[in-house]
Amino acid sequence: MITAKGKSVSGGIAIGPVRWHQGEERIAAAEWAEDRERELIRLEKARNAAVLRQQGLYERSLKELGKGTAEVFAAHIMMLEDIDLLTAVRRKIKEQGHTAEYAVQEAFEAQAKRLSGLDDDYMGERARDVIEMQKELMTALREDSPGYLWNGSGREDPEKPAILLAEDFMPSNVVRLDRSSLLGLVTREGTQNSHTAILARTMGVPMLVQCGEIGESWDGHCAVLDADAGIVYLDPDREMLARYESREKKQEAGRSELQDLKGKASETRDGRRIRMVANISSPEDLNAAREADAEGIGLFRSEYLFLDGDRFPTEEEQFQVYRKAVEAFAPKRVVIRSCDIGTDKRTAYMQLPTEENPALGCRAIRFCLCHPDMFRTQLRALLRASAFGNLGILLPMISSESELSESRTMLKQCREALLREGMPVGSYTLGIMIETPAAVMIADELAGNCDFFSIGTNDLMQYTLAMDRTAPAMNRYFDTHGDPGYTALLRQIRMAVKAGHRHGIPVGICGELGAVPELTEALLRCEIDELSVNPGAILPLRKKIRELDLRN
Known part of the structure; x- marks a missing residue:
């Protein structure tokens, strides 16, 4: 038996034959053309x-x-x-x-x-x-492309259910696979926040990345993939197979148990209640949030409206999307984040200059305030949508009082203009994302001028440690098992929560870390009020929360 370790990006257990995905063979292209x-x-x-x-x-x-x-x-x-x-x-x-x-x-x-x-x-x-x-x-x-088991139907399927191994998988490799034929994924390369890793979590497929010991020689052998532990076993003995087959059955029963949690409170044994809300990217994802029994939408990412087209979306186009979202989930609250784009996320029509370090450049609220006409258009659309449901407006990457003050002034001006035009405007709540150490340090000042905090752990972690969270070499600093990096992050979360509570506003977590079960208890001990996660993580986290007793 051979044991290989990797980094888990999507949990679960898989047992079955191994298939090595060769990928596209790199062929040296002829350099000079005849015609x-x-x-x-x-x-x-x-x-x-x-x-x-x-x-x-x-x-x-x-x-x-x-x-x-x-x-x-x-x-x-x-x-x-x-x-x-x-x-x-x-x-x-x-x-x-x-x-x-x-x-x-x-x-x-x-x-x-x-x-x-x-x-x-x-x-x-x-x-x-x-x-x-x-x-x-x-x-x-190429006129004759072998592809990977290409069957001409738009799918790339193994002949029977298998655990697929490769140097790396692109998102298109995974989407082309028939889910019933895909038991698990293991790669030599890849990161936790790659498109493929996120896709695996969405599909519920166990996956390990950075598993250097795997190779083509594994093809055809039997394996056990324990993505919860970050290990894959090649040619396991009978005792191990029996043990994991038993765990796999329990895992299947656990999925049924999760469905029984719908309609129940996300409440610890000592009576601490946590709101479980969903992160979505468009109105099309509302069904998944509803199916997961989300108590609301904690993050609606509006930037797809700006990145998918060849121009800035009009007020009417945005209004129709936002209205659809708040109506569909009423009376539960839908929090829509204002445009979180910039030179880190851009398309050709924006004609933005290249920045040497986009993560520290003109992005999120900075981008919005530098493009006031675009920002006003979005604020007007959001305010119009507030008349049709329970709306929260979320401002990303606020790092100073002046940014919040300027945004509030523009919001007030847009509301007054709409009322003068005879447009209906409803009530709404205004929140900000705490994503930088600067925001944490002035959280008291910010809390006095908004209705809620949403802590963006992805960027807050990255800016706190001054590290790229997707870089493989940095993975050991993002380990959830007691790394000092998490001590620093949790301390900042606790500071932001206390500031929010001093001013009587709720504080939630919005980011990948909110869905990490190993951190759930630590986050609850920081006294957060809400977890906003991908729909698929809601019921597993509800189960985890209901098992906790914070008195211990």
Whole structure:
């Protein structure tokens, strides 16, 4: 028996045969073209084919997994239609005489290198997307592409249910798989916050990353994947198989037990009640939140409206989306975050300058205040939607009193303007995200001027430790088992909670850490009032909370 350790990004147990996913074999592209016009035609045909393939993945993801997952493939389509990138490829063909394959290879790798060099987690994922689209185009350019067990139906399926191993998986690899044939995923590379890891959690597929000992020689063997413990066992003995088969059955029974928790309070044994609300990316995800018995929406990410198109969305377009969300979940509260974009998340139409360190640049509330017309348009749409349900407005990355004051002034001006125009405006609550150490240090001043706090643990952790949370080399600093980094974070959370409570406002957690069961008790001991997590984490966390007794 061989034991290999990795980092768990999606919990669970899987038992079954191993299949090694070879991925696309890198073939050296011929450099020089015989006919430049023919190469340009080949490029356009390949691009059209790749776009159609990504559109198919988008539609399938939207139907089966929700808008949040589908956004990955919408971004891929935009990349395949990126004018600057395509121009760079065409120039290499037309002006330098390269083949379509060579031009795609060179231009896309140069773009990926630029993005990965920005030392930002979002841009790092974009670099991975660029490489994935490079592979899509290279596949389309080859007349005979073997793919991975490609059956022509849009799926890449093992012949029978299996645990799939690979150097890494792209999101499209996973979405093309039939869920009934996918037992688990293990990769040599990857990070906890990659698109693929998030997708695995959404699908409920056990997954390990950074498992260096796996290899192609494992193909065809039997394995036990214990993603809860971060271990995969190759060729387990009978005793281990029996033990894990028993655990697997209990796990299945546990899923049924979770369904029985619907309608019950998320309350500890000593009577501490926690609100369990959902993070969503669009109105299409409301059904998943409702199915998970969410007590409200703690975070509606509005930026997809700004990133999916070729222009800023109009007031009416935004109003219709926000109204749909608050109406669908009424009377429960829907908290909509104002546009959290900037040079770290942008599209071509924004024409934003490149920043050396986007994570520390013009993003979130800074971006909104630097673009007042765009911000007013969104605030007006939000205020109009407040007449149709229970709305909370959330301002991201507030780090100073002046940012909050300026935002409140604009909100007041927009409300007065709408009332003068005869537009109905309802009541709403105004909250801010605590995402920087600066916000923690002035939490008392901020709490006196808003209705609730939402602590964004992803950015707060990153800014506190001055570390990229997606960088593999940094993983040991983000270990949940007693690392000093969490001591610093929990201390800041406690400070923010106390400040909020001194001013009589509730404080919630919004971020990946809120869904980590190992941290649930620690967060509750910080006296937080609410956990806002992905819909799939709500019932497991409710079970965890109901088992806790904070008197001990």
